[in-house]
Amino acid sequence: MKSNLLMNFTIDKENKTVNINREFRASIDNVWAAWTEPEILDQWWAPAPWKSKTKSMDFNVGGRRLYAMIGPEGEEHWAIADYTSITPNDNFKYLDAFCDSEGNLNTEFPRSDWNINFSEQGESTIVDIAIKHEKLSDLEMIIEMGFKEGFTIATEGLDAIFAERAK
Numbered sequence: 001m002k003s004n005l006l007m008n009f010t011i012d013k014e015n016k017t018v019n020i021n022r023e024f025r026a027s028i029d030n031v032w033a034a035w036t037e038p039e040i041l042d043q044w045w046a047p048a049p050w051k052s053k054t055k056s057m058d059f060n061v062g063g064r065r066l067y068a069m070i071g072p073e074g075e076e077h078w079a080i081a082d083y084t085s086i087t088p089n090d091n092f093k094y095l096d097a098f099c100d101s102e103g104n105l106n107t108e109f110p111r112s113d114w115n116i117n118f119s120e121q122g123e124s125t126i127v128d129i130a131i132k133h134e135k136l137s138d139l140e141m142i143i144e145m146g147f148k149e150g151f152t153i154a155t156e157g158l159d160a161i162f163a164e165r166a167k
Contacts, residue, residue, distance in 0.1 A: 007022050018130075018131040020151070023126055024109060033094075039099065040161070047149070055071055055101070064083065067081075068101070096114055109141070112142065113133075
């Protein structure tokens with residue numbers, strides 16, 4: 001299902017940043033929960049037909065989410081989010097990285113610095129994301145891996161969750 005909600009995806013090579021501006025038809029409380037509670041995150045974080053599975057999550061500054069994206073053939077790609085800043089219903093920041101199932105960093109892939117802002121606009125919530133990379137080659141690697149397409153599919157999965165709840 002193609003979304004008619006706002007989705008801007010821009011690449012700022014000069015600043016080595018991906019900027020995403022995405023609208024969700026839900027309250028800020030519900031959107032915040034969908035981004036910060038593992039039970040909801042696991043329902044949409046991976047692009048279908050992939051699934052997300054949280055092994056552990058401590059949503060606090062200094063805490064971490066350790067999770068896998070599981071493919072249709074059962075293959076697992078593990079990642080971590082190390083939370084660096086949290087302002088409830090407004091913003092949170094984390095360092096993202098690929099790792100093994102125990103959370104040990106995979107240094108063959110770059111870390112990225114996510115900064116996620118939430119703002120309510122009428123019946124919708126706008127999520128404004130900046131994903132900064134250390135090097136332009138890191139940004140280009142993530143884009144080549146299909147990040148834009150995968151993230152677009154994942155956020156459409158979140159739209160479906162909100163639509164189902166609104167019934």
